[in-house]
Amino acid sequence: MRRYVRELNVKLGSSARGVSLRKFGSAGSVGIYNEIGNIPVRNFAWGRWDDDEVFKITGETMAKTILERPYPCTTCPVACKRFVRVKPGKWFDKEFRGLGPEYETISLFGTNLLISDLEAIARMNEECDRLGLDTISTGNVIGFIFEAAEKGGLISKEIEGGLRLEWGGNADTVIKLIRKIAYREGIGDLLAEGVRRVSEKIGGQDFAVHVKGGLEMPAHDGRAFFAHALSFVTINRGGADHLGWPHMPWRGGIAVPELGINARDDRYNESEEVVDIVIKMQNLMTVYDSLVMCKYAFTAGLTVTDIINLLKYTTGKDYTVDKLMEIGDRIWKIERWINNQLGGITSKDDKLPKRMLTPHANRNDTKVPYVVEKWLPIYYRKRGLTEDGVVKELDV
Numbered sequence: 001m002r003r004y005v006r007e008l009n010v011k012l013g014s015s016a017r018g019v020s021l022r023k024f025g026s027a028g029s030v031g032i033y034n035e036i037g038n039i040p041v042r043n044f045a046w047g048r049w050d051d052d053e054v055f056k057i058t059g060e061t062m063a064k065t066i067l068e069r070p071y072p073c074t075t076c077p078v079a080c081k082r083f084v085r086v087k088p089g090k091w092f093d094k095e096f097r098g099l100g101p102e103y104e105t106i107s108l109f110g111t112n113l114l115i116s117d118l119e120a121i122a123r124m125n126e127e128c129d130r131l132g133l134d135t136i137s138t139g140n141v142i143g144f145i146f147e148a149a150e151k152g153g154l155i156s157k158e159i160e161g162g163l164r165l166e167w168g169g170n171a172d173t174v175i176k177l178i179r180k181i182a183y184r185e186g187i188g189d190l191l192a193e194g195v196r197r198v199s200e201k202i203g204g205q206d207f208a209v210h211v212k213g214g215l216e217m218p219a220h221d222g223r224a225f226f227a228h229a230l231s232f233v234t235i236n237r238g239g240a241d242h243l244g245w246p247h248m249p250w251r252g253g254i255a256v257p258e259l260g261i262n263a264r265d266d267r268y269n270e271s272e273e274v275v276d277i278v279i280k281m282q283n284l285m286t287v288y289d290s291l292v293m294c295k296y297a298f299t300a301g302l303t304v305t306d307i308i309n310l311l312k313y314t315t316g317k318d319y320t321v322d323k324l325m326e327i328g329d330r331i332w333k334i335e336r337w338i339n340n341q342l343g344g345i346t347s348k349d350d351k352l353p354k355r356m357l358t359p360h361a362n363r364n365d366t367k368v369p370y371v372v373e374k375w376l377p378i379y380y381r382k383r384g385l386t387e388d389g390v391v392k393e394l395d396v
């Protein structure tokens with residue numbers, strides 16, 4: 001076991017993706033995701049922001065500016081997390097040394113709100129961390145209220161304390177909103193309810209971006225990868241959960257030979273084969289969750305065979321690829337059953353928000369994942385659900 005883990009540490013830490021994550025963190029994806037339309041811009045209405053602005057908040061720029069060193073979770077050879085140092089100035093009274101923003105935070109507070117000040121985003125990240133707020137949900141709800149103010153009639157642009165709700169405005173407004181949300185002060189009391197409930201109260205459901213259960217959208221877009229869209233509507237943890245399945249077979253060409261998955265470059269493939277791939281990858285990620293393993297281990301090169309070997313050395317038991325898939329599928333079904341029984345979740349809830357079914361307003365080289373509607377009945381059949389998306393029987 002010890003020898004195997006030592007060898008794995010070398011393999012994962014020296015792989016091209018492992019090295020890239022160590023150098024640039026998860027934010028190393030900001031530039032490429034802007035290029036392909038996977039990053040949120042203006043509450044997901046746009047599919048791209050100005051390259052020069054985006055460049056200011058990439059992982060590469062962070063490495064040249066505020067990054068002090070890569071920071072690992074215990075014993076991790078990849079060290080994707082960022083330990084940053086920001087000098088005293090506009091955003092920090094004293095020198096700040098601590099964890100810096102990751103891809104999702106930079107996207108939801110940066111491109112999503114049209115803010116390209118990395119130090120300001122580091123402060124927003126720190127505020128959210130200290131106050132116990134999720135940066136994805138917080139960036140989403142602020143993006144939603146900015147759009148509501150822009151559209152007019154739902155909420156005025158000028159609110160309490162002279163704050164102006166507008167894209168790319170003073171980043172200080174966002175920091176103040178974060179604090180208001182945490183303490184439920186003024187407009188923060190409304191925003192603390194999340195995008196779905198805010199839209200139910202003030203209107204704007206057409207541009208309320210969330211998937212079943214009201215969980216806000218991560219910084220990934222079904223209009224960049226159709227397979228994303230299918231996984232977003234079928235994953236069990238709240239809604240558009242980007243950790244429920246890795247998009248790497250498409251995004252970066254990672255093959256999973258043990259599951260018969262080849263590296264891909266056909267992100268708009270509409271064939272039934274995509275349904276199989278999504279199910280297999282969801283099952284694999286469920287196994288990752290159960291083993292409490294980081295999804296970046298997959299990115300950095302941990303194979304299914306490695307997992308089977310680690311399980312053997314840890315438990316003495318022989319697992320197979322089929323067994324892991326069976327376990328992943330069973331856990332997925334238990335989760336779905338709980339959602340069916342306690343949440344009343346059925347096929348009626350497996351829907352993309354309207355915004356995800358609308359073309360990006362400022363580019364025409366991305367596509368709308370209408371295909372999800374065609375895929376869902378196939379997905380239910382392959383998962384052994386009824387046509388309404390309900391688990392028929394549990395095999396536990």
Ligand code: SF4
Nearest residue numbers: 073076079080294296
């Ligand atoms: S365990 Fe995962 S999240 Fe933690 S530093 Fe390593 S790669 Fe990053």
